[in-house]
Amino acid sequence: MHLDLFYPIYFNQPQIASKRIHRLFNFLLSSGYVDFTPINFSDSLGTFHHANFSSRIDYVWSCPLLKSFLLTLAIFDVRDLDFSDYNPVITFYDCSFLHFSIKLARTYQLKWRFHRIFLLDSITPSQWDDFSTHVDKLCNISPTLFASWHINRILYSSIFPTVPVLPLVLSSCWADNFNALFDTLSQSSKSLRGLHLLIEKEFQDSSIKTFIDSRDSNFDTDISSFINSALSRSRRRIVLDRVFINHPTTPRLLTNPKDISDAVVNHFQNAVPIKSAPPSHISALPDRWRSAYSPIDAVSFDIYDSLLSSPSLEEWLSTVSSMPNGKAPGPSIITYKMLKHLGPATNSLLLILIRKCFASADIPDL
Incomplete structure (x- = not known):
């Protein structure tokens, strides 16, 4: 049975x-496996060929762990090489993200806590100069x-100066150097992920600015909407359809809105009268x-004026030089000794980034 015919049965007739006849498809879909159709630009190109007969694999199944890291898959024509009756279906995965995910999954499974430590004591002064x-x-x-770039583009611009373009070899499904093709696809995947993060951050910043304005x-x-927004408070109302005024001589029942x-x-406004007014001056x-x-005369009014001033280059270098060595780096994997x-x-460029962080009260997304 074709998978397209099985989907209605799977969702509507469990x-x-x-x-038993549908056991394989049912197991794959129930276990979270995902099917991918290989890229095949020729109707006659199959995964098996012999004489005038050819057949093909319509789907490549990927387990839940791998499906998030798949880049592409394609059928490669090797009939001209005359060494097999089978055309390979090659699937490309982003191994860097895959390895990182497996390590984290294994760590969480064993409930380990880990951090990365760089031992830089053996680096010679000449190597630091080269660095x-x-x-x-x-x-x-x-x-x-x-300085004119967005605070996140400062970090990501070196990753993708332009939107990555997929190699032309994919259109013909033919490549002699699979390692080079894989490296190209991996780099394109990383660039697109970084571009996605940047665009998402820019949209988030514009949304925040719109709400602030x-x-x-x-x-x-x-002012009522301002208070509700500042306190993150939703407006609650009580609808009265009648009011009875218990007047000693002329009681009334009001029904008009x-x-x-x-x-x-x-x-x-009048049930609880204000007995005193707040003072207008100290x-x-x-x-x-x-x-x-009353203000204290010994305290200067401009004591806090320079508190959030941008640091100078000398102040920044002095702060970095006072940092201790041998500390574990943060998510950026940059140690104090590297700085x-x-x-x-x-x-000079790093100082521009630091000043933009001060001015925008924000830090880049890593």
Whole structure:
């Protein structure tokens, strides 16, 4: 049975799908396996050929662990080589992400806690000089152009200067060097993942800015909406369809919506009278509180003006040089010792990134 015919049975008639005749398809779909159709641009190209007869594999099944790392799969024509009656179906996976996922899965399974430590004590001064020179060559970017980029593009621009283009060899399903093709596809996959993260972050930033602008506008035009937004509070209302005014001489039952609204507003405005008004100035406070709230003459008004000022290059280098060695790096896998051996070009670009973090109150996504 063709898989397209089995899908309606699997989803709508589970009793029939579990029968022996459908056992293979039922097991694969129930276990989370996913089918992929190989790229085949020729109707006559099959996975098996002999004389004038040919057949083909319509589906390649992938287990749940591997399906997220599949790049592409294709049928390669090897009939001209005359060494087999079978055309191989080659599936390409992103091995870097796959290996990383397997390690994490194994770690979680064994409930291990781990961190990565770099032993840099054996590196000679000349090797550090080579490291500094090499990193400066990689950072051959104009500081003015670098400063104009988005805070996340600063990190991702070196990964994908342009949108990656798949190699032309895929259109013909023929390649002599599979390792080179695999490396190209892996690099394209990483670039697309980075591009996706950047676009997602830019959309998130624009959405946040839109809501902030809306909140600022509500502060001037709709203070109630501003308070609800600032407190993340949803508006709750009680609908009254009648109000009874228990007046000693003229009691009334209100049913008109406008009369009900006016009576409710009048009640809450006058039922609890305000006995005192808040002081308009510190001088109007009692002596006990006036001395507590009055400014202290010994404290300068501009004491906090430079608190969030962007650091200078000397201040940044001094801070980095005071950091201890031998500490485990964060998600960026960059150690303090690496930062201490950066060249002047890289340090100037890194300072631009640090200043943008201060100015935007944000850090790049790694």
